[in-house]
Amino acid sequence: MEVTLTNLSAIVGFFTLVQVIIAFCINHHSERKNLQLKIMQGCIEQYRKCADEDRVSQKNVQAYLGLINEEIYYLREKLVPEEIRDEWLMNMINCLPLFSLGKNNKIDFENPVNMEILQKRENVFADKNKMNKLISYPRIMELIVLRKKIKKIEVSSTLSEEYKKYEPITAWKKEVLEELLKNMKKGSPKKWKLIDLVRAPLKTVLRKWNRMRSSGSRND
Numbered sequence: 001m002e003v004t005l006t007n008l009s010a011i012v013g014f015f016t017l018v019q020v021i022i023a024f025c026i027n028h029h030s031e032r033k034n035l036q037l038k039i040m041q042g043c044i045e046q047y048r049k050c051a052d053e054d055r056v057s058q059k060n061v062q063a064y065l066g067l068i069n070e071e072i073y074y075l076r077e078k079l080v081p082e083e084i085r086d087e088w089l090m091n092m093i094n095c096l097p098l099f100s101l102g103k104n105n106k107i108d109f110e111n112p113v114n115m116e117i118l119q120k121r122e123n124v125f126a127d128k129n130k131m132n133k134l135i136s137y138p139r140i141m142e143l144i145v146l147r148k149k150i151k152k153i154e155v156s157s158t159l160s161e162e163y164k165k166y167e168p169i170t171a172w173k174k175e176v177l178e179e180l181l182k183n184m185k186k187g188s189p190k191k192w193k194l195i196d197l198v199r200a201p202l203k204t205v206l207r208k209w210n211r212m213r214s215s216g217s218r219n220d
Helices: 005-050 061-076 082-095 115-120 128-136 138-144 159-164 166-186 194-219
Strands: none
Touching (some): 138 166
């Protein structure tokens, strides 16, 4: 096959595109890691300011709900690693009321399935009158309204008693976590694919490459 200037230009163009794609992937991965780190650091700092000893009080409840609203956005946009996502959601189980199906398969907004956790942790939402503060945050409401019937959980305020119930409590939290993740997916964007970004220029180069090969085969 005769290598012409046009053919050589197509080859150079193809490998240049490959280099650009590789460089873009490396740069994008690095920037995303840095962004994730900044987001996590910022949220942790805010949490420390509005949660006193991991308890949400009347004084800082609005700041806490604002933080949770922000965290849910980051989680849905996949701007937080999965292991951190699960840790944040697990912490929300201890701080936010979770509503599940009750009688006649209707959501029971009067009796959160984690009410005992809220009471034992001295959380502001242990007071049912404070739950109306959630109405202003539809993103949070979408998360904490579970579409599955979840049994209530019993916990203890003493370490020894809590340890005895460690396995059933952990299993219960994992079940709730699965439901929270389902609710997260309802508002999650479609998974981003690199090929969607490079498909158009890649097709152009491949067409030139195929024309070059066809031309070379005819000249052989």
